[in-house]
Amino acid sequence: MNTPIALSIEDLSFSYGKKKALDRINFRIQPGECTLLLGPNGAGKSTLFSLITRLYDSRGGNIELCGFNIKRQTRKALAKLGVVFQQTTLDMDLSVMQNLRYHTALHGMGRKQSMLRIQEELERLNMFNRRFEKIRQLNGGHRRRVEIARALLHKPSLLLLDEPTVGLDVPSRQDIVDHVHRLAAEENMAVLWASHLIDEVYPDDHVIVLDKGRIKANGTVNEVLQLTGTSTIKDAFNKLTQGAQA
Known part of the structure; x- marks a missing residue:
């Protein structure tokens, strides 16, 4: 029996009044895959996380966690999810x-x-x-x-991390980055990590670059570098977002 996709986002859109925060985005995360979500302020990262965790209700598109639809099978879907928000909730x-x-x-x-x-x-x-x-x-x-x-x-089958290392010193930040990457590899757990720190991207990671509500790149580190004709993720990010600050 095949293991279901950890997270599936299909044709997802969301607006605040007339302002479109997400514009028909699509991506999937497989079990054991560590995906870094990079984007400047206002790109739509927080909106996406709010939709996945059901803090917001999506009007257009589809979200599935481990094969469970987030709207129709909310309890079963969210049971597969572990979340670390940017602001502490302890x-x-x-x-x-x-x-x-x-x-x-x-x-x-x-x-x-x-x-x-x-x-x-x-x-x-x-x-x-x-x-x-x-x-x-x-x-x-x-x-x-x-x-x-x-x-x-x-x-959980999917760990959602929203800027978890903001404000930490370098050793603490590195310990957490290493630990999460080990978890993905050893526990076959999927990770979606929103970050503005390029050095948190590891060579084997999957990368999604989100800008102005649209996905500008979605692939392995090497695929994103090839797409942009650059040699570093920092340069690729700058090229895709016209130098916006992450």
């Missing part, structure tokens, strides 16, 4: 463990299974020894690790 006055236990309860996981999954994910991120600390006691990098651990507790 409760600052609760401990790491309390934040994670609340998430497992929302997914209907029993106490024994919850504790095993929490320990597993925190250990992978070198955070298990800090499980009883309150979130406000942690620095930005450690808070991000907790959010990534939380997003993975129910073993």
Whole structure:
């Protein structure tokens, strides 16, 4: 039996009044594929993520998560999704463990299974020894690790990351980038990562360049470089977006 496509976006459009934020975009992400979504401010990245997570309701087009239609089979579709938003959504006055236990309860996981999954994910991120600390006691990098651990507790098929390394120091940022790429490879998990940092793109990644609501490039790093006749993703991005700031 073939594994279903992790994420399928077909002919997706969205407007804010008369302003078109997304204009008939199409792409697919396969299991185990790490896809970097690059685009300048106002390109439509946040709108796309809001549609995938059902914060917004799309009027035109189709979204499927692991074969489940996001509108008709919302619960089954979203159960396949793990999300790390740009702004933290952790409760600052609760401990790491309390934040994670609340998430497992929302997914209907029993106490024994919850504790095993929490320990597993925190250990992978070198955070298990800090499980009883309150979130406000942690620095930005450690808070991000907790959010990534939380997003993975129910073993999603697709991990959605919205600018997860914004404001982090270079070592913390690199640790998270490396960890997510390892997850994609080792767990056969699909990743859609919105970023404005070109150095977060790895050579084996898939790249989507979004500008003014339209996809300007969609392919492997090498395919995007060939399309633009450039030697680096930074140069390719600048050429596709006429030098706009990511």
